[in-house]
Amino acid sequence: MDTISQLIKAFDSTYVGQNMADLVALYATIEEQTSVFCSKYQIACGNGCGTCCEHFMPDITASEARLVAAYLLFVKQDQKLIEDLLLARGNHEGPCPLYLFDSPFHCSVYAARPLICRLFGACASTGKDDKAVFRRCRYNVEKTMPEKLIFEEDVPVMQDYSYALRSLDDGNGKVDYLPEMVIPMLEQLQFLSHMLEGGDINPDDNPTPTPSPTPLAS
Numbered sequence: 001m002d003t004i005s006q007l008i009k010a011f012d013s014t015y016v017g018q019n020m021a022d023l024v025a026l027y028a029t030i031e032e033q034t035s036v037f038c039s040k041y042q043i044a045c046g047n048g049c050g051t052c053c054e055h056f057m058p059d060i061t062a063s064e065a066r067l068v069a070a071y072l073l074f075v076k077q078d079q080k081l082i083e084d085l086l087l088a089r090g091n092h093e094g095p096c097p098l099y100l101f102d103s104p105f106h107c108s109v110y111a112a113r114p115l116i117c118r119l120f121g122a123c124a125s126t127g128k129d130d131k132a133v134f135r136r137c138r139y140n141v142e143k144t145m146p147e148k149l150i151f152e153e154d155v156p157v158m159q160d161y162s163y164a165l166r167s168l169d170d171g172n173g174k175v176d177y178l179p180e181m182v183i184p185m186l187e188q189l190q191f192l193s194h195m196l197e198g199g200d201i202n203p204d205d206n207p208t209p210t211p212s213p214t215p216l217a218s
C-alpha cells in the first residue's frame with residue numbers, strides 16, 4: 001500500500017478521508033490523460049528540471065491543501081519543511097517552500113502535489129478563439145517540448161481539470177496561495193487525528209515514503 005492510501009485509510013471514517021480519496025482518484029485520472037497527451041505530442045520536461053517551482057507559488061483549493069498538509073504531517077514528518085512553509089506566508093512569487101533545491105526529486109510532496117503542478121508544462125489550455133493551445137514552458141531551454149501546438153481535435157485542457165477540481169471543493173470556492181491554504185489545515189488535521197486515535201496517527205502505520213520520481217512538470 002502506498003503512503004497516500006495509508007493516509008486515506010487513517011481518515012476513512014470521516015469526510016476528510018472521503019474527500020482525500022475523491023481528490024486522489026481525480027489526480028489519477030488526470031495523470032493518465034496528461035501522460036497519454038504528452039506522449040502523443042512529444043511533450044516532456046528537461047531531465048531533472050524543476051525551475052518552475054523556483055519562480056512560482058501554486059494557488060490551490062481547500063481539498064488540495066488538506067492533502068498536502070496531511071502528507072507533510074503524517075508522511076514527511078519534517079519539522080523543517082513545516083517551518084519553511086510558515087515562513088513563506090505572504091510570499092506569492094516563489095520559490096515554493098516545498099521545493100528542494102538540493103534534491104534531484106525537487107518536490108517534497110510529490111505524491112500529494114496540487115493540480116497546477118501536475119499540469120504546468122504538460123497540458124493544453126483554451127485560447128481566445130476557443131481552440132486548445134499548448135505552449136512550451138518558458139524555462140524549457142533544452143526545448144524538450146514543442147514551442148506551440150494548436151489543436152483542431154479535442155484534447156484535455158487545463159480549464160476542464162480545474163472545473164473538476166472545484167467540484168470536489170468544500171472551501172466555498174476559496175483558492176489561495178499554498179502557504180495560506182495549507183497552514184490552517186495543519187492544525188485542523190492534528191486536531192482530527194487526536195479525535196480519531198486519541199493521539200497522532202501512528203507514523204509506524206505508514207511505510208517509508210518512496211522518493212519522488214523525476215517530475216513531469218514540477
Ligand code: SF4
Nearest residue numbers: 045049052121137139
Ligand atoms: S514545466 Fe517542466 S520544463 Fe518547465 S520549468 Fe517546470 S519542470 Fe522545467
Ligand code: SF4
Nearest residue numbers: 053096099107117218
Ligand atoms: S511541484 Fe511541489 S515544489 Fe513545485 S510548486 Fe508544486 S508543490 Fe511546490
